[in-house]
Amino acid sequence: MTKQKKYAVWFVWAAIWPASLVYLYLWLSPVIEGNRVEIAAFIILASIVALFPLRIGDHPVFFTQGIAFAVFLYYGLFIEIIVSQVAILALMAKMRLGRTNLHRLPINLFMFLLISVVSAGIYYALGGTHGPSAVNDIGDAVPIVSYALSQIVLNQFSIKFVAKVLYNKENKWLDKGFAWELLTSSLVLPIGFVLYMVYSEFGMSGIFFVGIPFVFISGMLMLYHNSNQVNTYLRKTSIIGHELTGKLGVKEVLDIFVDRLSELLPVDYIYVYDVNKNKRMELIRFFDRSGEIDFPNIQLSMGQSISGNTWQEGKSVFYKKKSEWSHLENQYTPDRAETVLSVPVERNGEIVGVITIYSTKKRAFLQFQFMILNILGNYLGVAIDNARHYEKTKAESERCALTGLYNYRYFEDHIVNIFKMNQRQERGAPISLVLLDIDHFKRVNDTYGHESGNEVLASLSDRLQEVVGGHGTLARYGGEEFVILLPGYSQSEALKVAHSIRARIIQKPFISKLHIHESHEPVSISVTASMGVATYPDHCEEAFDLIRQADRAMYIGAKQRGRDRVASYKELIETVQ
Structure with missing residues (x-):
């Protein structure tokens, strides 16, 4: 008011x-x-x-x-x-x-x-x-x-x-x-x-x-x-705990936690901190019911502010009015805050974070709500740990261990999803695909050894990421094959990307330290690549047809015509005609 x-x-x-x-x-x-x-x-x-x-x-x-x-x-x-x-x-x-x-x-x-x-x-x-x-x-x-x-x-x-x-x-x-x-x-x-x-x-x-x-x-x-109110809160808390145990990433866990907490308790501000490797607490989630405060960039030392003090003391605190915690006030505490609940998040007996909630009213929280926040803090600690394991397992199943790029399994699911999203739109945007194969890669393995071949693949993936950046999806499609999906790119735009990749590959040789030669000095390995480009809806109607047309363009238009070149499916059709 x-x-x-x-x-x-x-x-x-x-x-x-x-x-x-x-x-x-x-x-x-x-x-x-x-x-x-x-x-x-x-x-x-x-x-x-x-x-x-x-x-x-x-x-x-x-x-x-x-x-x-x-x-x-x-x-x-x-x-x-x-x-x-x-x-x-x-x-x-x-x-x-x-x-x-x-x-x-x-x-x-x-x-x-x-x-x-x-x-x-x-x-x-x-x-x-x-x-x-x-x-x-x-x-x-x-x-x-x-x-x-x-x-x-x-x-x-x-x-x-x-x-x-x-x-x-x-x-x-x-x-x-x-x-x-x-x-x-x-x-x-x-x-x-x-x-x-x-x-x-x-x-x-x-x-x-x-x-x-x-x-x-x-x-x-x-x-x-x-008693009925406490039972209702406990039931809702149990539902939140069940939600947090799903197959979720850390971001999704934090989003659900803050959303549900803001609905469950009469909070005005929520601060969720994570203890990082440098033994500092970093704010990873923030909620302001009024919407007046932007997400603040906060890092706290042990003992600093209310949250840092909770970390230092290792126990939950309940302040019913500002006069009880004014000695801990600093620039990181909301100006109008009165009632405060702050609980540590523990995992394997170690404090890994702190949840601090504020209300602008005095005595806004009841004792059982303090208990509820402690329970939710325990849920959050377990949920984040599970989410990190899930993300690690998911990343391992989706990515190539050598290059760090997405693998064949992930890419095929991804391209299908991109096509579905595109077809739901009234005016679907073009989708282009570049398929790349290293020329005579077997010679690299035979001449310098398989470890040198792996070094070339890893270095090539770095160069591809430098060119593509966040504009497309990169994946290792096979042994020495790579694929780049470019949603929203026309054929001419995709060809420019492919030519940029070719220029980056031939710009300088790749360096190998793990070769099989007698010399211990690094060796330079020059390679080239053949690329095929196809575009939806110009050259196909379905997701896997786009991959096939790019594959045909690469083998027929680039490999069979001397390698070290970029070919489009459009050129292939025109040649046949």
Whole structure:
């Protein structure tokens, strides 16, 4: 909420709330004399019950409406307002609102005052009365039930209105908060009615007969809700852990982790650090709910900032407000941060990273959420370890160990996927392919040895990567065959790439240190290559046809015409014709 809105809230509350209480007192003339002790007992009971709220999202649901219901039926609107307002003060005190959230006090006081007045207006319009005679016959059920239902509806409407107007949040009418209010109201309002009936019959002792069980019911409902909430979080945490165990790379693991964590916990900032080989912590993932901060380039030493301190201490920390961690503040901590959870990520008994999350609200996290983050930290440590093993295994299965280029198996899957993606587009771009074969490579092996041949292959792959860069996909297709896939390249553009490769190959000889000659000095080995070029859709319709046409161009157009040359499938067709 902006400062301007907070000032407006305080101004409206100060202008209306006190004056409204005075006006209602003078207009309703409540009978307080002779009932002070009973009214005080109701206030105390409501305040105690307010200490057992259910927390649904950002909104606490508490059970004082049952007591306020009994007070309203017996004493009328003004005393009910006093009981409700004091209960709200007790609830706000339990929540320990910080200075930044203190505006919630006037919002709630004014909101419940308005709900009380409007509900009472409906009750009076339907002929409702107060005192022992409020319930005389079946006809009195209409104003009583209408009053109870209007309280529920108005409360939900007020919550949604405040969220939209003051906090710019979109809310659904039928959300968890509404469901829990219906559930709790269906329990506490009948008890409130029983409290009214017993109090009407037995007086002060009726408050204790019904009030004490009411407190226990409130406490049990709170414990049930908290237990249910913890179980829900644990179930979601288990689902996240299962997601992280899939066949994923490190980037995918981190993306899923941060996405799910930002949905699970009320975080404003997430920092995920990795301990690198230089024994420094490097930020590898960052999340800012507001989108105001770009991904910062952060490296921390042990003990530096909150995350570095977690690394140094080797244990998780939970700071409920900024004053508890201000001694660790530096340029790497968010300016508006208040509540902080920071947990180490361990693998094989060693800290390999740190997860630190911030909220701009004080006491934003509960103790069980701290436990959840520790569990997720353990999941992340295992998941990253598995992802690195998976990436290594995947790379080994996809790449040639000698050249580091993609292998035949990967390339054939890749070209099929490229064609599928291209054909899904309305106007498919051209796809060109260059197939390269080293001329007389057997002579290199026979003259200098197979290790020298391997050196030539590895050096050639380096030169190919220098020419192609990130514009295409390079693969070792066979023994001395290489293939370059160039999506988006026309035939003329692909021919330019092929000629650049040929020039780079003949520019200087390859150096071999592992030759079989008697001399220990390195030898120079000059080689040439023949290349064939084909382009989709000019020369084919399918992925493997593109490889075949480039192969024909290479053997017929280049190999059979003297080698050390570039030939296109188009030239081959024209020659045949």
